[in-house]
Amino acid sequence: MFNDYNLKPYLYIITLYSLSHNENYGRILILxxxxxHSSLSPTVELGSHWPPAGIEALNPFAIPLLNTILLLxxxxxxxxxxxxxxxxxxxxxxxxxxxxxxxxxxxxxxQGVEYVNAGFTIADGAYGSCFFFGTGFHGLHVIIGTAFIGxxxxxxxxxxxxxxxxxxxxxxxxxxxxxxVVWLFLYVSIYWWxx
Amino acid sequence: xxxxxxKKQFQPHPYHMVDVSPWPLLTSFAVLTMxxxxxxxxxxxxxxxxxxxxxxxxxxxxxxxWFRDITTEGTYLGDHTLIVQKGLTMGVALFIxxxxxxxxxxxxxxxxxxxx
Numbered sequence: 001m002f003n004d005y006n007l008k009p010y011l012y013i014i015t016l017y018s019l020s021h022n023e024n025y026g027r028i029l030i031l032x033x034x035x036x037h038s039s040l041s042p043t044v045e046l047g048s049h050w051p052p053a054g055i056e057a058l059n060p061f062a063i064p065l066l067n068t069i070l071l072l073x074x075x076x077x078x079x080x081x082x083x084x085x086x087x088x089x090x091x092x093x094x095x096x097x098x099x100x101x102x103x104x105x106x107x108x109x110x111q112g113v114e115y116v117n118a119g120f121t122i123a124d125g126a127y128g129s130c131f132f133f134g135t136g137f138h139g140l141h142v143i144i145g146t147a148f149i150g151x152x153x154x155x156x157x158x159x160x161x162x163x164x165x166x167x168x169x170x171x172x173x174x175x176x177x178x179x180x181v182v183w184l185f186l187y188v189s190i191y192w193w194x195x
Numbered sequence: 196x197x198x199x200x201x202k203k204q205f206q207p208h209p210y211h212m213v214d215v216s217p218w219p220l221l222t223s224f225a226v227l228t229m230x231x232x233x234x235x236x237x238x239x240x241x242x243x244x245x246x247x248x249x250x251x252x253x254x255x256x257x258x259x260x261w262f263r264d265i266t267t268e269g270t271y272l273g274d275h276t277l278i279v280q281k282g283l284t285m286g287v288a289l290f291i292x293x294x295x296x297x298x299x300x301x302x303x304x305x306x307x308x309x310x311x
Contacts (some may be wrong), residue, residue: 050309126308134301141294151262160270167269167280171287178291182298189302194309 050194051127056119057195063110064191070110071180074103078149078173085156088163097153100176104146111139127194134190138182145179148172211274218261225253 051057058064081096115132122132152169155161161169206212229250235243268274275283 130301130305130308134298134305137298137301155266160266165269165275165280167275167283171284174287174291178294182295185298185302190305194305 052125055124055127057127058114058118058191060187060191060195063114064187067107067110068183068187070103070107071183074100074107075177075180077103078176082169082173085161085166085169086163090156093156094153097149097156100149101146101153104142104149108139108142108146111135111142131190131194134186138179138186141179141182145172145176148175209276209278211268211276211279216261216264218257218264222254222257222261225250225257229254 077096077099081093081100084092084096120128120131122128122136149169149172152161152166152172155168229247232243232246232250236247
């Protein structure tokens with residue numbers, strides 16, 4: 001069940017911790033006891049390299065920048081749909097919501113492309129762990145937000161929402177903007193600064 | 196029907212008194228199954244993919260059925276009065292605050308790995 005390969009990321013973290021506080025003692029203790037010396041590459045010495053040696057970070061000005069544009073555009077279209085709903089313009093509301101959903105699904109698809117083509121995995125040290133933990137949970141939230149707006153979309157079609165009572169839609173918009181802001185932080189700190 | 200019998204059908208406050216519902220408990224079990232099977236799946240336990248799919252499916256249907264009930268309460272039953280809407284909005288806002296702190300921890304881990 002727990003093979004060596006899958007324990008690696010945890011061991012990296014333990015090793016990092018011991019390195020930073022105890023220098024050689026922790027390192028020798030953990031590496032010798034668990035016999036992982038040969039499996040650990042210099043990528044754990046992060047003090048001098050980020051991304052760590054051997055990891056080729058993704059180009060932040062390619063697909064990630066496109067994803068930033070997609071998410072910011074979806075924030076604009078969802079605001080357009082919200083205002084149209086308050087104005088009572090059914091057609092424009094449906095158009096704005098549809099555009100938002102298309103941008104959202106495109107974003108998830110492009111993140112999928114990035115994941116498939118990434119030259120590193122979640123098991124590749126602190127960098128891989130941080131990258132895939134951060135972007136993975138953000139992607140999960142994008143999918144949840146897409147479902148949230150999707151439910152509101154079908155409720156608009158079913159005439160559930162009115163110009164003064166559309167709480168589910170408003171909540172989904174709030175949630176979507178939050179996911180959008182998290183992406184901006186991810187883009188700046190993990191994609192851009194991280195590379 | 197007498198006036199007093201009719202009056203009993205009206206509540207003297209604007210709040211939503213929820214009915215008995217199986218969805219909170221069912222969702223808890225579904226999400227628990229999803230979480231445990233996901234951990235087993237990530238650790239390559241044999242056949243855990245089936246467990247994970249079961250967890251995802253039960254979570255999906257628990258949500259669909261729960262959302263259906265909330266939709267009925269918010270539209271046809273008229274339970275979502277202005278004060279209830281205010282409470283729900285505050286609930287969503289507080290939930291998003293917890294989400295913000297969740298992501299803060301991820302960014303902190305990244306920053307910690309970078310600067311140590």
